[in-house]
Amino acid sequence: MVRVLIVGAGLTGAVSACLLRRELQKTASIVVWDKARGAGGRMSTSRCPEDQRCTADLGAQYVSATPDYAKSHASFYESLLTEGVLRPLSVPVEGDRSDPATRHYVAPSGISSVVKHFLQQADAEVHFGHQVSEIRAEQSGGTWRVAAQNGTEAEFDAVVLTMPVPQILGLAGVKTLLDNQPAQLSQLQQASYSSRYALALYFSPGTSLDMPWAAKYVTEDPCVRFLSVDSRKRGVDDPEVGPALVVHTGVPFGLNHIDQTLSEVQPIIMQHLQNVLPGLPEPLSVKCQKWRYSQVYQPVSGSPGALVVSSHPPLVLGGDAFTHSNFDGCIESALSVVRQVRELLTTSGQL
Numbered sequence: 001m002v003r004v005l006i007v008g009a010g011l012t013g014a015v016s017a018c019l020l021r022r023e024l025q026k027t028a029s030i031v032v033w034d035k036a037r038g039a040g041g042r043m044s045t046s047r048c049p050e051d052q053r054c055t056a057d058l059g060a061q062y063v064s065a066t067p068d069y070a071k072s073h074a075s076f077y078e079s080l081l082t083e084g085v086l087r088p089l090s091v092p093v094e095g096d097r098s099d100p101a102t103r104h105y106v107a108p109s110g111i112s113s114v115v116k117h118f119l120q121q122a123d124a125e126v127h128f129g130h131q132v133s134e135i136r137a138e139q140s141g142g143t144w145r146v147a148a149q150n151g152t153e154a155e156f157d158a159v160v161l162t163m164p165v166p167q168i169l170g171l172a173g174v175k176t177l178l179d180n181q182p183a184q185l186s187q188l189q190q191a192s193y194s195s196r197y198a199l200a201l202y203f204s205p206g207t208s209l210d211m212p213w214a215a216k217y218v219t220e221d222p223c224v225r226f227l228s229v230d231s232r233k234r235g236v237d238d239p240e241v242g243p244a245l246v247v248h249t250g251v252p253f254g255l256n257h258i259d260q261t262l263s264e265v266q267p268i269i270m271q272h273l274q275n276v277l278p279g280l281p282e283p284l285s286v287k288c289q290k291w292r293y294s295q296v297y298q299p300v301s302g303s304p305g306a307l308v309v310s311s312h313p314p315l316v317l318g319g320d321a322f323t324h325s326n327f328d329g330c331i332e333s334a335l336s337v338v339r340q341v342r343e344l345l346t347t348s349g350q351l
Contacts, residue, residue: 002350003030003155004341005346006124007132008162009034010041013320015076015334016160017122027351030124031156033148035131038112042294045110048202048244048285056200056230056244057111058289060327061091061215065103069328076331077105084108085117090235095217106234111210114327127152134172134176137158137313158314158341159351161332163302164293165191165321166287177309182310187301189322193293194277196254197224199269201283209243211277223272244282247273254294262288278330296325305336314344320350339345 004020007083007321009032024030040059048054050112063086065077066283080086089104098104107113118127130148138145138155146155153220161168165188168174178185182347215228226248230235258267266288275278300307300322307317318337345351 002042002157002345003208004030004158004160005144005154005156006032006046006160006168007146008032008033008041008094008319009036009039009115009119009126009128010018010319011043011115011118011330012337013160013162014039014118015331016162016318016337017124018118019334019338021122021124023338024261025349030122031131031154032119032122032124032126033132034126034128034134037128039115039126039128040112041115042291043111043115044289045112046200046287046289047064048122050284051205051242052201053238053241054202054244056202056246057228057234058105058200058246058287059291060111061226061228061233061246062093062111062250063107063114063327064098065105065328067101069106070103073328080114081105082292085113087235091214091233091235093171093215093217094213096221096239097217098268106157109237110234110245125189126306130142130351132171136173137310139275142316153209154166154288156313156347158316160316160318160337160341162319162337163319164193164319165317166193166293168317174291174309174315175310177315179184184307186309190298191283191300192298193321194254194290194295194297195253195258196252197249197257197265197269198289198291198293199273200230200287201245201247201280203242203244203281204284205240207242207281208264209245209281218276221276222255222273222274223249223269225253227276238335245280251294254291258290258292264288284337296321296329300325306334306340308340308344311344312348314341314348316344
């Protein structure tokens with residue numbers, strides 16, 4: 001049985017695992033490693049420490065489908081809508097400047113449920129707390145040996161890396177491979193990302209957040225760029241569960257403060273938030289999240305969808321940096337990843 005490792009349990013990794021399972025059926029063992037404690041990547045949903053029922057989407061806020069992608073990726077959207085993972089966004093987002101023909105969707109159970117949906121369909125062996133530290137070819141030349149910082153080591157017939165490009169370039173073993181492929185290395189080095197911070201403010205049950213909107217873009221503050229009353233945005237307000245307010249900073253603020261600690265940045269954001277929303281009730285708990293690689297600013301040259309670093313054994317790179325930074329970009333990358341992996345395994349006679 002072919003063993004395939006996918007590094008990264010974000011959307012690209014999860015969809016790649018799902019599509020590989022459909023393609024390879026029972027002929028493959030699909031394993032997913034992620035350094036975090038749970039699935040989602042930048043589609044993460046965070047829980048209030050004092051009340052696990054109170055959740056907040058700290059990364060992606062909603063899924064936007066342009067008419068073209070609504071058509072070309074219809075099967076993905078139909079599956080998510082039919083199973084209730086997504087539903088149409090039913091409230092206006094103040095300041096939204098997207099094309100009126102674009103459809104927006106929210107995840108009632110939190111945006112990470114989208115990623116979990118695909119992982120579940122993949123029937124994959126998923127391991128969290130596994131940060132890859134090295135990847136090296138076995139002496140036989142037919143497999144990869146992959147090591148994690150927690151001491152885990154395992155052998156795989158094919159490896160897919162879906163984490164942000166700077167993390168790929170910093171991975172022991174990969175840089176050595178790329179040093180012998182200067183054109184590909186140059187392609188990868190052109191990728192760049194915007195950075196931002198996110199805050200989740202969790203409030204006690206019964207707290208009233210009386211702003212007239214569910215979500216809005218902010219233009220009058222140098223720090224705060226986006227606000228959302230999360231349960232209201234998702235259409236799941238529950239009087240027995242406290243509300244959560246999500247705050248996203250603008251990109252310039254994120255870049256200017258990216259090397260500061262969370263404890264240094266959180267009070268600055270809170271002060272700006274008080275200026276934007278004076279009289280905000282005292283939260284029960286606050287979580288601050290740094291998104292060093294928030295969105296792709298400059299994709300990998302040519303936006304290839306996926307990049308083959310090694311054909312034998314297969315090592316394929318994917319992620320939104322190889323397309324564009326949204327739901328459909330991740331789907332496009334996953335489709336490219338799976339095409340490449342299947343083709344390489346077939347060529348080598350392993351399928």
